[in-house]
Structure formats: C-alpha cells, structure tokens
Amino acid sequence: MKILVLGGDGYLGWPTALHLSALGHHITVVDNLVRREYDAEMGVDSVVPIALLDERVKKWKEVSGRRIDVRIGNLTDAAFTYGVVAECKPDAIVHFGEQRSAPYSMIDREHAVYTQVNNVVGTLNLMYAIAETNPGIHLVKLGTMGEYGYPDIDIEEGFIEITHKASTDVLPYPKQPGSFYHLSKAHDSANIMFACRVWGLRSTDLNQGIVYGQSTIETDLDPVLATRFDYDGVFGTVLNRFCVQAVMGRPLTVYGAGGQTRGMLHIRDTVACVTLALENPAEQGEFRVFNQFTESFSVRDMAEMVKKASTKPVQIAQGLANPRVEREEHYFHAANTKLLDLGLEPHLLNSGVIAGMLDLVERYRDRVDPEAIAPTVQWRSSASTLKTGNTSSDASFLEV
Amino acid sequence: MKILVLGGDGYLGWPTALHLSALGHHITVVDNLVRREYDAEMGVDSVVPIALLDERVKKWKEVSGRRIDVRIGNLTDAAFTYGVVAECKPDAIVHFGEQRSAPYSMIDREHAVYTQVNNVVGTLNLMYAIAETNPGIHLVKLGTMGEYGYPDIDIEEGFIEITHKASTDVLPYPKQPGSFYHLSKAHDSANIMFACRVWGLRSTDLNQGIVYGQSTIETDLDPVLATRFDYDGVFGTVLNRFCVQAVMGRPLTVYGAGGQTRGMLHIRDTVACVTLALENPAEQGEFRVFNQFTESFSVRDMAEMVKKASTKPVQIAQGLANPRVEREEHYFHAANTKLLDLGLEPHLLNSGVIAGMLDLVERYRDRVDPEAIAPTVQWRSSASTLKTGNTSSDASFLEV
Numbered sequence: 001m002k003i004l005v006l007g008g009d010g011y012l013g014w015p016t017a018l019h020l021s022a023l024g025h026h027i028t029v030v031d032n033l034v035r036r037e038y039d040a041e042m043g044v045d046s047v048v049p050i051a052l053l054d055e056r057v058k059k060w061k062e063v064s065g066r067r068i069d070v071r072i073g074n075l076t077d078a079a080f081t082y083g084v085v086a087e088c089k090p091d092a093i094v095h096f097g098e099q100r101s102a103p104y105s106m107i108d109r110e111h112a113v114y115t116q117v118n119n120v121v122g123t124l125n126l127m128y129a130i131a132e133t134n135p136g137i138h139l140v141k142l143g144t145m146g147e148y149g150y151p152d153i154d155i156e157e158g159f160i161e162i163t164h165k166a167s168t169d170v171l172p173y174p175k176q177p178g179s180f181y182h183l184s185k186a187h188d189s190a191n192i193m194f195a196c197r198v199w200g201l202r203s204t205d206l207n208q209g210i211v212y213g214q215s216t217i218e219t220d221l222d223p224v225l226a227t228r229f230d231y232d233g234v235f236g237t238v239l240n241r242f243c244v245q246a247v248m249g250r251p252l253t254v255y256g257a258g259g260q261t262r263g264m265l266h267i268r269d270t271v272a273c274v275t276l277a278l279e280n281p282a283e284q285g286e287f288r289v290f291n292q293f294t295e296s297f298s299v300r301d302m303a304e305m306v307k308k309a310s311t312k313p314v315q316i317a318q319g320l321a322n323p324r325v326e327r328e329e330h331y332f333h334a335a336n337t338k339l340l341d342l343g344l345e346p347h348l349l350n351s352g353v354i355a356g357m358l359d360l361v362e363r364y365r366d367r368v369d370p371e372a373i374a375p376t377v378q379w380r381s382s383a384s385t386l387k388t389g390n391t392s393s394d395a396s397f398l399e400v
Numbered sequence: 401m402k403i404l405v406l407g408g409d410g411y412l413g414w415p416t417a418l419h420l421s422a423l424g425h426h427i428t429v430v431d432n433l434v435r436r437e438y439d440a441e442m443g444v445d446s447v448v449p450i451a452l453l454d455e456r457v458k459k460w461k462e463v464s465g466r467r468i469d470v471r472i473g474n475l476t477d478a479a480f481t482y483g484v485v486a487e488c489k490p491d492a493i494v495h496f497g498e499q500r501s502a503p504y505s506m507i508d509r510e511h512a513v514y515t516q517v518n519n520v521v522g523t524l525n526l527m528y529a530i531a532e533t534n535p536g537i538h539l540v541k542l543g544t545m546g547e548y549g550y551p552d553i554d555i556e557e558g559f560i561e562i563t564h565k566a567s568t569d570v571l572p573y574p575k576q577p578g579s580f581y582h583l584s585k586a587h588d589s590a591n592i593m594f595a596c597r598v599w600g601l602r603s604t605d606l607n608q609g610i611v612y613g614q615s616t617i618e619t620d621l622d623p624v625l626a627t628r629f630d631y632d633g634v635f636g637t638v639l640n641r642f643c644v645q646a647v648m649g650r651p652l653t654v655y656g657a658g659g660q661t662r663g664m665l666h667i668r669d670t671v672a673c674v675t676l677a678l679e680n681p682a683e684q685g686e687f688r689v690f691n692q693f694t695e696s697f698s699v700r701d702m703a704e705m706v707k708k709a710s711t712k713p714v715q716i717a718q719g720l721a722n723p724r725v726e727r728e729e730h731y732f733h734a735a736n737t738k739l740l741d742l743g744l745e746p747h748l749l750n751s752g753v754i755a756g757m758l759d760l761v762e763r764y765r766d767r768v769d770p771e772a773i774a775p776t777v778q779w780r781s782s783a784s785t786l787k788t789g790n791t792s793s794d795a796s797f798l799e800v
C-alpha cells in the first residue's frame with residue numbers, strides 16, 4: 001500500500017513509519033517538524049537523543065534498503081495538504097499530525113487556541129483533500145481514550161446502545177474530555193464521523209491509551225533510528241516520567257489520590273494496532289472506533305510497579321497537589337476487544353519491560369534535567385506562569 | 401444588569417438587544433457586521449430592509465430614550481474580546497456572535513474552516529476573557545437543537561441518565577450534528593462545559609429550534625428598528641421561505657419526504673427565553689442546557705399551514721431532491737420544559753401569525769429575488785458550485 005504517515009517525525013509517527021516500511025509498504029512521512037519546536041519552546045529535550053528526520057530516513061535506507069519519502073509542510077495549509085494527497089496518491093493515511101499534549105493545550109489562551117485550530121483545521125483540510133481527490137482513501141486517525149472522560153458506566157468503543165423511556169438507539173458514546181487537547185480530539189472525531197456519513201469517506205478512529213516505552217524492532221536497529229522518550233511536565237507521560245524519577249533518585253510524584261486509572265499500551269502495540277487497522281480497512285462510508293490500549297493501571301499501581309522493578313531504592317511521594325482537575329478515584333472499565341479480535345497480541349507491562357526503560361534512562365541520565373519534571377501548568381488557572389520561549393504567550397494581548 | 405449582546409446586529413441579536421434595553425438593562429452590542437457581508441457575498445438581501453447599526457441605535461434612543469452602546473470588532477481577535485469584557489464590566493454576556501447558517505458552512509472547505517474557526521475561537525477567546533476578568537459573568541450561549549441530530553430516543557435537555565450493564569450515570573447527551581455549522585456549536589458546547597468544570601465559569605447553553613417571524617414589540621415601534629427576514633437558499637429558514645414562495649405565487653418546495661421534524665419558536669419567544677435565562681442565572685460552576693423551542697412541526701406540516709393561511713392559491717411541490725443528507729421520516733420527541741418552568745409563555749404558530757408574515761412579505765415583495773430561493777449547496781458534495789463574491793472560495797487552492 002501507499003501510505004502517508006502524518007506526524008511521521010514524532011514519538012509514535014516515526015516508529016509507525018518504520019514498521020510499515022519494514023512490512024513493504026510505500027511510506028511518505030509528512031511533518032512540519034513542530035514537535036522539535038515545542039522542545040525548544042519548553043527548554044527541554046528527549047532523554048534519548050533523536051536524529052534529524054533526513055538522517056533518520058537516510059539511515060533507514062542503509063539499514064533496510066527501503067526508501068521513506070518525506071514532505072515537510074503544515075496540514076493547516078490547505079494547498080500543501082491537497083498537494084500531498086494528490087501527488088502521493090495514497091491508499092491510506094495514518095494521521096498522528098496533531099499537537100498531542102494536554103498540559104501544552106492548557107498553558108494559556110494562545111496554546112488552547114493553537115491546539116484546537118491546528119488539530120481541527122488540519123483534519124478538516126485532510127478530509128476535504130480526501131473527498132476531492134479519492135474518497136476511497138482509508139483515514140486512520142489517532143484519537144485518545146481521554147475523549148471519553150471517566151464516567152460511572154463502562155466505556156464502549158465509540159458507540160453505545162441506549163434504551164431511554166420506551167425506545168432504543170445506538171448513539172455516539174458521550175464524551176467528557178479533560179483538556180483543550182482532548183476536546184480537540186473529540187471535535188475531530190465528530191467532524192470525521194459526519195464526513196463519513198455525508199461524503200461516504202472511510203475512517204478508523206483509534207482512541208489510544210497512554211503509550212510507554214521507546215523500543216520497537218525497527219527503532220532498535222540503529223541509534224539513529226531511535227524515537228523520543230519524553231519525561232518533562234508538559235510532554236512526558238506518567239510511566240516514562242516515573243522511570244526517569246527512579247533513575248535520578250527522586251521520589252515518584254503521584255498527583256492527587258493516585259486512583260486515576262488509565263488504559264495503557266506498549267509502543268510496540270501502537271505500531272501493531274495501526275497496522276491491523278490498515279490491513280483490515282473500514283468499509284466505504286464507515287466510521288469505526290477502536291479503543292487502542294491493552295491494560296489499565298492506576299497511577300498508584302504504576303508507581304508501585306516502577307518501585308518494584310528498580311534495583312535502586314525508590315520513594316513514592318503520594319498525595320501531591322494535582323495540577324489537573326480530574327477524578328482521582330473512579331470507576332474505569334473500558335472495552336478494547338476490537339483490535340484483539342483483529343489479532344493483536346499485546347505486549348504486557350511487567351518488571352522486565354520497566355527494567356528495560358530504566359536501563360535506557362540510565363544510559364542517557366546526563367541528558368535529564370530534573371527541574372523539567374515538575375508540573376508547570378495548572379488546570380484551575382486559565383493562564384500558566386510557565387515561562388516559555390514563545391513570546392506570543394506573554395500577557396501583552398491583555399493590554400488593549 | 402450590564403449585558404453584552406454579541407452578534408447584536410443580527411437577525412436575533414438585534415431584537416434581543418432592544419428587548420433587554422426596554423427592560424432597563426444597560427446594553428452594549430458587539431458585532432463585526434459580517435452578517436451584512438455574507439449578504440454581499442451571496443448576492444442576496446433581507447426581504448425587510450434593515451437600517452445600519454448606527455441608525456438603529458440612534459432611532460432606539462429617539463423612540464425609547466435608552467442608550468445602546470456599540471463596539472465593532474471580531475471575537476476571534478483576542479485583544480478586542482478581552483478589551484470589551486474588561487472595559488464594559490458586564491454581569492452577563494449573550495452570545496449570538498457566530499456564523500449561523502448550515503448551508504453556508506457546507507459551501508466548500510474554506511467556508512467549513514471559516515465557520516468552525518470563527519465560532520470555536522471566538523468562544524474560546526470569550527471564555528478566557530471571562531475567566532481572567534470576572535468568572536462571575538453569566539455566559540448565555542446560543543446553541544442549536546440541531547446539535548442533537550435525530551436519534552430514535554427522546555432528546556433531553558443537554559444531559560441524559562444512562563443505565564448500562566450494572567451501572568448508571570448522567571452524561572452529556574450524545575450529539576449527531578448535521579453540518580459543519582452544527583458541529584461547531586457542539587464543539588463550543590463541549591468547550592464551555594469544560595471551562596465551567598475546571599475554572600468554575602457559569603453558563604447557560606440555549607439549544608434553540610428554528611426561529612420564525614420578524615416582529616417583536618420593540619422592532620415594531622419603527623421601521624428603522626426592523627430586523628432581518630431571510631428567505632434565500634443559504635440563510636433563509638424554512639417557514640420564512642415558504643411565506644416568500646406563497647406570496648410570489650411559487651410552489652412551496654418540500655425537499656425529500658418532508659417528514660423532517662424540527663423544534664420551532666416565534667422570534668418573540670427567543671427574546672423571552674434569553675431574558676428568562678438572564679434573570680435566572682446558572683450557578684457559579686454550573687453548565688446548564690435549555691432546549692429553546694415551543695412546538696415541533698414537520699416540513700410537510702409547515703407547508704400545509706402556510707397553504708391554509710394564505711388568501712391566494714398555494715401549490716406544494718413534494719419530494720424534491722434534498723440538498724442535505726438527513727433523515728426524512730424520523731422519531732422526534734424532545735424535552736423543552738426548563739424554560740416553561742421558568743415562566744415562558746409561548747407564542748404558538750397559527751394562521752394569524754402566518755398571515756402576518758405573509759402580509760410582511762407582500763409589503764416588500766419587490767425586494768424578493770425568486771432565483772435566490774433554490775438550494776445551491778449540496779451536502780453530498782464537498783465543493784459547491786455556488787458562485788459567491790468571495791474570491792477565496794474559488795478552486796485556486798487546488799492548483800498546487
């Protein structure tokens with residue numbers, strides 16, 4: 001298949017591009033390289049050093065003999081997006097090309113607006129480009145389990161049968177997203193579902209849990225092929241952060257009661273799930289939703305697992321002030337059978353996996369800035385005190 | 401109260417501003433006058449001539465002795481929005497300031513993107529301005545019944561209790577919006593609900609049905625105070641359009657099976673409902689939803705009512721090709737008790753009301769362009785052949 005991987009320079013986009021290329025697909029990575037700019041803005045960097053996209057692609061050619069094409073541009077630029085779709089003539093498009101950090105979207109007004117416009121307009125442009133170029137293109141869109149929020153009923157995969165008074169219908173699962181980022185993903189999902197209905201597009205919405213790990217079969221082939229490992233307060237995710245704290249001899253920071261429970265998956269399952277979705281495409285006109293996670297853990301559970309896996313003594317700091325507004329002890333039971341039914345064989349989380357992550361961080365411990373771990377963005381405040389390199393995020397817009 | 405009426409130069413914003421001013425509130429109309437630009441873009445005009453905003457406000461001072469302040473600017477300009485909120489220090493904000501036509505949003509990519517960015521970013525800026533200026537400001541936001549779509553179960557007011565497997569929760573009512581415009585309203589609702597939860601804002605979301613009529617107590621005081629009456633294929637709503645067709649001796653055009661059933665309300669009930677919401681504000685931190693309509697009719701019902709009310713012979717053209725993708729015969733039972741419980745006394749639709757609308761159109765029949773009534777925007781096509789004055793909506797962006 002000819003496949004565009006949008007956001008193919010990012011944490012998950014790059015390993016996905018490699019994996020699909022290894023399987024023999026013709027891959028074009030599309031990226032505006034903005035993820036690297038966010039690092040500069042935040043003054044942080046991946047624990048694992050990552051090569052430039054050109055170097056990555058060149059190394060992959062050396063290692064595998066396979067070519068990955070690259071197009072640099074912004075999906076919010078319609079001419080660019082139409083052009084890439086028209087020229088590359090893909091059979092499928094995997095769409096990772098969005099701002100994906102909840103704290104980043106909550107920094108202040110500019111970052112909230114940026115996140116929603118970037119994500120929603122990029123996806124609108126893509127939908128129109130598909131509709132006007134080839135409606136047969138299968139759009140595999142990354143969403144998030146966080147779109148659902150944390151209701152007191154079981155979370156289903158995208159849709160739920162509701163019996164109300166005397167009648168019954170199957171309706172989109174109610175969404176309670178927990179940040180402007182998560183909201184942008186819910187907006188996207190609603191827009192795509194509509195496009196499938198009125199234009200007959202075909203799309204798979206992958207509502208992904210929190211990904212951990214950094215090693216895939218392909219990224220392990222050479223250090224130049226490595227993908228990111230983020231631990232900072234804005235882009236770092238919980239398990240990666242705990243591993244960094246353990247290695248640095250700092251207490252693992254559990255915000256709030258620690259009962260926050262999340263669907264999780266290994267990075268190898270991300271690339272496997274995307275592949276399964278591509279190999280088993282949605283029908284023409286179909287909008288389907290897969291919940292993409294393999295296990296669920298509470299934040300407290302994860303801290304305990306890291307403590308257990310570490311060869312060094314680890315302290316857990318419980319009950320710290322929670323920067324987010326969220327439920328800290330809650331019901332969580334979410335369906336995730338659709339990808340298993342397609343043949344997913346999960347890589348489960350165990351001490352060996354965590355030990356591997358700890359080893360990785362140990363190797364690059366000189367690159368860790370412990371000050372970058374603390375949460376700097378507060379959900380309760382509409383304007384963060386985070387100092388960023390983004391001059392448009394100072395308060396000058398208030399001086400009218 | 402000090403009240404900002406955003407979109408206060410529009411079809412409903414202007415009568416609402418007048419009504420609230422008549423009640424003794426201190427009103428500032430905020431508008432970017434873009435509704436008048438859409439007319440120019442579409443090459444159409446209100447059947448009833450409307451005065452410039454300055455003339456309207458001056459006439460209102462003459463007639464009532466009351467002052468309405470005016471601020472011209474765009475809500476997507478954060479500096480403007482923060483400035484208006486900071487300087488006017490409102491107790492409440494009524495937000496009509498959005499692009500409100502479903503067909504307009506479906507013209508092509510540019511109009512879809514414009515609609516979603518204009519509506520979502522304007523509202524985001526407003527939420528941030530409220531949060532950072534005075535979170536006590538009550539935001540009364542106009543939504544639409546079309547956010548719900550047409551499910552096979554009863555539509556509730558914003559939230560629904562769902563029992564699923566062994567547990568029960570009250571969740572946001574599932575949305576199935578039917579255009580990029582309706583989607584923008586659903587996005588807004590989700591964003592505002594979130595802001596109420598994390599920042600403790602207070603908001604009432606008025607999910608309004610289709611409004612008919614043009615006469616309120618205040619607009620009737622002088623022709624210069626008149627509000628719009630749209631009949632064209634893009635901005636005209638169904639009952640107004642049928643009245644124009646009846647007066648012009650043209651068949652009433654029923655698209656599809658005609659069983660499309662919609663919540664409806666008289667323009668006098670719009671101003672009454674907004675007033676009730678303002679006088680009975682949401683609690684701090686509360687996001688509440690009122691369904692704002694008084695009766696429901698199918699398109700077929702409405703055609704028959706116009707035919708019956710007309711003194712001239714009227715033909716009904718049934719089963720015309722439907723420009724929209726929608727259910728044409730469907731279940732429709734929607735709750736609307738919350739505004740009634742607050743004291744709304746509905747103006748119901750009857751032959752007398754329709755006769756008044758027919759008389760109004762008769763008076764201005766020379767202003768009607770019958771060619772403007774036909775639907776020009778097709779839901780099934782991502783790019784309309786509609787010729788507009790907007791040069792950015794030609795297909796030049798495809799030539800990359």
